[in-house]
Structure formats: structure tokens, C-alpha cells
Amino acid sequence: MLAETLEGVQFSPSKRATYLRLVLAALAAVIAFKTFWFARWGGWTDRELADFDAFHIVAQRVWRGDVDQVYHFGALLKMQMEAAGGTTGFMPWTYPPQYGLLLAPFALLPVGVAYLLFTTATLALYLAVLRTISGANFALALVILFPALVITIGSGQNGFLTGALIALVCLNLERRPLLAGLALGAMVIKPHLAIVVGVYLLATRRWVALATAAVVVLASSLLCTLLFGWQIWAAWLGAIRESASYLEQGSYPLYRMISTYAALSKAGLPASIAFWGQVTVAGLALLAVLVGTARGTSSRFALGITVMLSVMISPYAYDYDLPMLGIGLALILPDLAGLASPRERSWMYGLILLAGAYGLLQSARLAAQVDPSRHFTPAIGGFALMALLLLLLKLLWSRGQPAPARPQTAQQRL
Template identity: 30%
Template sequence: MDARSFFRDAHWLTGQRVRGYALLLGLASLALLANSFVKAMGVEGTDFLAFWGAGNVIVQGDPASAYDLAVQQRIQTGTGSEGWFAFVNPPPFLFAVAPFGALPFPVAWLVWVAITYALWAWAGIRAFPKLWPLVLVYPGALIAAGHAQTGLLTGALLVLAAHAFTHRHVWSGAAIGALVIKPHLAVLAPFWFAASGRWSAFIAAGATAVGLVLLSWAVFGAQTLLAYTTSWEASAALMEGVNRDFLLRMTTFYSQTRLLAGDTAAAIAGGLSFSLALAATVLSARRFREDPSAIAATALAATALASPYLFNYDLPFLIYPTLWLVDRGLRDGFRPYEKLALVALWFAPYATRAAALPLGINLMPLAALVLLWLVWSRAAADHAGTRSAR
């Protein structure tokens, strides 16, 4: 085997070796997760404090205090942490965090990670049952687990929506509607469903979102919904100024351009990124109408480019477009250099996060752009082959 073939065809990257590498990564990740837990219990704190603190006041019968900064500071620092975090998620998310407020903080952290990871893994394996080792140790999911953030839960909903889009449109829409807990991750969904003519999914998404808001109003009260509006100030404060470390943890063209070139250039970059994501989603829905999984893979790949506000821990949903490419490659054959490109994209959430501080830039937006291009080009080739076979 010559050097060119080694990289171009990567025949050495067999299924057996991939499973072996996945096992090694999984074992290493257990150690990293244990380290994350130890740090989360330390004085610096962890994002999960916001979820636990919100759940704690619900248990005490005062859900509106989930958004009270003074109350949250007192409750969260009561764990021994010097750091504390504002709870800024919409009221329907309180349904998810409420049970954890009744648990001791260390136990709640472990149970949250275990349950949300299990939900995400179930959705990923349901979509790609033969590729389950790659699902279980996907770096994007492992990062989310270490942060004990929302990425595994939202990732499960997006992957479920993509997988159900092929046959169960109502379920697909309901999963998207549940993303009212983090709505900027669902910004492309109305266009995705409408352009595809999947009106049952469109209606189910809207009904689920509205239903969850109304249910949270009924259960937690109007005062809690009004209190949520005060959290917008906390969210805005996070985006004020140029905090280098904060922006480097983000994975968008907006954030990286703002870091390097300021607000005006960032707004332009963010607008162009969203426009590209929207165009890819709508055009794929029209062009690949007979291949709903290709439309779903395009929509999820484009989601990583749609919002200006996205972090490394938000990326578990990228398992769907990544493994969609792997699945198509196993079925139809891999294109030149595609195997190595997919290895790089699979590791991208880890690699770009690790390199961000040393390089002074997070390269994940470029990886997301490459992923979208690979999905589009593979879907277009499949579409052309189908048409020529007729």
C-alpha cells in the first residue's frame, strides 16, 4: 500500500479496528468523566448548579425563585461552591430539573448525567443500530456529559426528530416542539418541515411547544413565567463585552468573528452563517424529497451553523449527520479521503475544544461547514444516481 492509498482509501481503517479504538476511547473517557465530577464538586462549581438550584426551589414550593439571582446564589453556594450560575432556561425546562432538586447535589449530578446520556444513546443507537460503538463514545456527547449541561437532552430530541422524520412525522414534530427548553436549536425546524411538506410534523411541533408553555403556566404559575423574563438580562450580560475564554468556548462563526474582528463583522458573519444553513435546509427538502434521511442529516448539520449562540456541550446532535455519512459509505462505498475526513469530524468536538485556547480561535464552525458540505455532496450524488437509474 503506497502512502497516497493509505490516506485516500484508508483500507486499514476496518470495522474491527474502529471498535477497538472506540473501546479505548470509552475507557479513557471514564477517567475524564470522573475528573469532571471531582471538579464539579469543587469550589469553582459547575453549570449544573443552575439546574439543581432551580429544582431545589421547586421542591420548596417556590418555582419563581428559580430566576431569582439572590436566591440562587444562596442555594448554590450552600453546596460549598464559590461559583454560582443563573438559571436562564424557559419554564418548561423546570419539569426536567424538578426531580433533581430533591437529591443531594453530588447524587443529582451523577443521576442527571446518567439519565440524559442514556436518552441520547438510545436515540443514537435507534437511528444507527449497527454503529452503536461509535454512538456510545462520540466525543460531542462525552463533552456534554462532563459539563452536565443540556446538550445530551437536546441532542436526544434532535436525533429522535431526525430519525422519526422518515416515517413518524408527528413524533418528529413533537421532539422538535420539546426543544422549547432551548429554542435556538430548533430555529431551522419550521423551514425544514414546511419545505418538506410535512405539515403534520409542523403542527405537532407547534402544538407541543405551546402545550408545554401552557402546562408550565398551569403548574408553576404566571409569576414564574413573568420571572423568566428577568433572566433575559442575565443572558444579555453574558454576551456583553469581549470575554475571550467565553467566546472561545462557543462554536459559531459569530462568536469567533466577534473575538477577532468586533461586533459588526460578527453580525455579518452570523447572518451569512444562518443564511447558508437556512438555504441548505430548504433546498435539501426540495431536492432530496425522496430521501428523508438525507434531508434530516442536512438539517441537523446545518443546525450547527444556524445559531450565533452554541457551545461545545451543545453538539451531541451532530452524531446524526456524521453517522449518516458513515452509514452511506458502508452501503455504497467511501469516497476518496472520506474515511479520514469522517474520523476528523467525529473527533472534532474534542479537538477544536482542546485547541481553542492555545490557538486563540475555535475551529468547530469550520468543521461544521465541512460536515454540511459532505452531507450535501453525498446526498446530491445519491440523488443523481437514483435519477440516472430510472
């Protein structure tokens, strides 16, 4: 079975070391290649823009004092065409102003160097916290997550940063709730991925962490208001409204999304039905959080399930958000053998691999300048995550308390 094959990685120290070296070497090679690509060295002088290019454009507008213009899609399209030196695919901008402020220092560097610094720093942070959480399961987690990690590197996206922030919430929640709250508050850069964790903190009465997160959000919002003016919030809300119509019209690359909405929409269902399908899945995800806290599972397992469900709430979730799901997987792995059969674990690992590998395939097609949108390209990642949600609900509902896990080392404890 797939589970036995993958889990065999962790039983031999020499095998673990070999897999770790191979995965890390492959990730380093992809970063080096993409650094040349973003820097437009060699044969990539004329290329389409990618996600980090959009980050760099926004960072430049912060220094020019007109960052509110990136929330007006017509103005943003002109900026992106200027950066590309011609026509390019449009990337709407709906991040809160706090993320633009975070990106501002990268405008002081050429785009290739900025990409290298951003990606290596966030990846290093992500791998550090993933190793702390997963312990002896680190190699196993890396193998399962490998396609998702490559996707995130390839686009220069922030999946490593958001995954690391949620991991810091989990690592500090028990003993350092103030630090956990700071990390949760920093998720204001991508708030829809923090909803489920916020519900978990409410259900478990983590008032210090919640209060600290609220202070971070309010303080950072005040800072953005002072720097950018009140108009920044009206511009941001306008962009969100406009992006909703983009999503309904299918103007986003839905085949790269991992949401229920994208899966149902690409399957040919009307936008209204896809929307209610997303609402249903979000409701089931929140139900799973409550079940996990009420059924007597370990706090680590319940928190891991919560993190895995965090990428299933919003209709706007992409394959580069999957590193966060990996943090949840690392949390539940110690209890998983006592809760799930080898067949169930095989399905779980396979669904995560499928979501990442499918996104990697579509990224490769785009890199080869084959536009998947011209053909029928289903959003397989969304279906994979729906199946994963049902599997997690089954485990929570039917198993209850997991079998006692082996004693953990200090590195494995939260």
C-alpha cells in the same frame, strides 16, 4: 487519509468490538470520576461550580416556589455562591421554564447522585438511538464523537438529551409522525437547536409532526404558567435580554462556543460584524436545508444534513451541543461514500474531531485551574463548523442524488 483510517474501524467485527469496548469503558471511567467530583468527595471539597450544579440549584428553587428568581442574575449569583461556599464563576440561566420543571426531581437527590443519574440516563438514551441510526457505522461515529461525548459528561450538560430528542424525531418521522412531534415539542427545553428541523418539517409538509409539537409547546407552557405564575415568562424574557448584553460584552466563555459569532468575536471583530456573520451563516444553513430537499437527495441524507446544521444557527451554542451533530453524521454516513471523496470525508471527520477536541482541551485547562480567558484563546470550534457548513453546501450543490447505498438492515432503516 483520515477517512480511510477511521472507516477501517467498521470493516472488521473484532476491530469494531474492540473500539466499542474501549470507548464505552473510557466514558464510564469519566462518569465515575466526575461523580466523585460533583459529590465533593476526596480532594474536591472546594471547587468551582459546573453546569450540572446550576441545574441542581434551579431544581431546588422549583420546590421552594421561587424559580422565577433564577432569571434575575443578581439573585442567581448569590445562589451559586452559596452552593459553592464562596466565590465562583457565574453561570446565567436562560432556559425556558419547562426545563426547570424537568429538572425538579433531581433536587430530591444529593448533587453527586443526581449528576450520576442524569448523565447515565441521558447518555444511555443517546447511545441507544445513535446505535439504531448508525447501525454498522456505530463504532465509527463513536470514535469521531468521542471528544464531544467526554465534554458533555464532564460538565453534566444536556447535550445527550437534546441529541436523543432530535434522533427520536428522525427515527419516527416517516412512520410515527405523532411520536416525532412529541419529541420535537420536547425540544422546547432548548428551542434554538430545533429551528432548522422545524424548517425542514415545513419544507417537507410534515403537518402532523408540526401540529403535535405545537400542542406540546402550548400545553407545557400552560402547565408552567399554572405552577409558576405569569411572572415566570416576564422573568425569562428579562433573562434573555440580559444574556444578550452578556454575549455582546464577551462575558460568556466564547472560547468554548462553536458559533460563528463567538469565532469572529474572539478573532477581534466588533460585535456588530460578528452578529451579521452569524446571520449570514444561519441563512446559509437554512439555504442548505432547502437545497437538500430540492436536489433529489435521499430523505435520510437531507434530514442528516438538517440535523448537522442545527448547531450552527444560534450564536449561543457550546461544544457540549456537538452530540446533536453526531446524530446528523450517523444519518448521512450510508450515503456519504457515494457523495464525498475520501479527501472530503477526511475533512468532515477532521473538522468534527477538531471542534470536540478543542473544547476538550479548554475543559482540561479549566479543570487544571488555568483560566483560558486570561490569554488569547480563539473560538476554534466556530471556525471548524463554518468550514463544515461550506463543505456540506458544496456536497449538496455539486453532487445532487447520491449513489445508491448498499441495502440496509432493518436496524439501519428509519
